[in-house]
Amino acid sequence: MKALTWHATKDVRVVDVPDARILQPTDAVIRVTSAAICGSDLHLYDIFGPFLHRGDILGHETMGIVEAVGSDVRRVAVGDRVVVPFVISCGSCYMCARGLTTQCETTQNRDQGTGATLYGYTELYGEVPGGQAEFLRVRRADANAIVVGHELPDERYLFLSDILPTAWQGFRYANVPPGGTLAVLGLGPVGQLVTRIARHHGVSVHAVDPVVERRLLAERYGATVYDLEGEGGDEVADEGDDEDERGARGRDELAERIRDATDGRGPDAVVDAVGLEAHGNPGTAFAQSAVGVLPDALAKPFMRKAGVDRLAALHFAIDLVRRGGTVSVSGVYAGNADPMPMMTIFDKQLTMRFGQCNVHHWVPELLPLAEGPADVLGLEDLVTHRVPLDRAPEMYEKFRDKEDGCIKVVLKP
DSSP states (O other), rough: EEEEEEEETEEEEEEOOOOOOOTTTOOOOEEEEEEEEEEEHHHHHHTTTOOOTEEEEEEEEEEEEEEEETTOOOOOOOOEEEEEEEEEOOSSSSSHHTOOOGOOOOTTTTTBBBBBBBOOOGGGTTOOSSSBSSSSEEEHHHHHOOOOSSSSGGGGGGGGHHHHHHHHHHHHHHHHOTTTTEEEEEEEEHHHHHHHHHHHHOOOEEEESSOOHHHHHHHHHTTEEEEOTTTTGGGGGGGOOOOOHHHHHHHHHHHHHHHHHHTOOSEEEEEEOOOOOOOOOHHHHHHHHHHHHHHHHHHHHHHHHHHOOOOOHHHHHHHOTTTOOOEESSSOOSSSOOOHHHHHHHHTTTTEEEEOOOOHHHHHHHHHHSSSSTTTTOOGOOOOEEEEEEGHHHHHHHHHHHHHOOEEEEEEO
């Protein structure tokens, strides 16, 4: 079968690999009909090379048709149409019973000190072949293949694998009061869906992104949108300012504009949908890139013990949110030596919520919205690029560089 595989930093290729097949009696094999490129896949493309191996199959947003099932599979049958959560969980352990499927005690990677096993996401999370391929072996199929109908297009269901429940969890963790205000930092696919979910709940949204196409899409769904650089962009900076100074000046102006629109206090909550590769922090960006090309023997311990993230978005969220508010973090962070403004967090009495999305926990709430005739979250209005699998390498680059209005890519094997 053909699959999208990692070969080196910024080098992914579609190649022939051994066919996916049943290896355990609890497995299923699906023929992939749609597989999306996630923003967190770009971290693998750019940064996490030390934890990848040449030939690893990427991808964790997948759906398709069941082609085969193991002898112990009872809930899923050949011919079923299924969407596959990016998290592999058992569904019955202490953590799963509490809705914390990303902490599943059966699939935890204890040798790595990390949570539940994930599809297509490095040796840190089990080194399981991902779904950007013609076929996928689904582990523990009864717990991890969500059976859906055959009538609606893939885009109504595909995002249940990751970004829709991620956005839903981000909104729920934000704990916005009825009629309250929410700021959304980053208008990639997750930020777009957070915006739509918040508006669906009657919450006012102030959304920030440097890319005009992304701002325009969020604006269509009722958000008040802002350029990251603030009104006037680079004009707010003095000649001779370095990139950090220009960014800080723009964010200060932007924060004042959003506070002015929220009774001078700031929003009730902020969702950081950006994560570790935020705009700004050019020195940290250089360090991230440098570590990505070091020999694994040097890079791995550095990233585990001294890795840092580009924290411009998270620090902005902490500064922007009102006192007593909540910062909900949906974007991926991976540094273990990140400097944090602890005095500000303490003084403002903030609540902060982080974590991988517990997909299985949220699906029962989301499935009726995904299947509803009104498509209230605009799931059919998110994908900007639908391409064959063999164009995946090109689309990784386009998505990373935010070219051609690229917001969400779906691969069609």
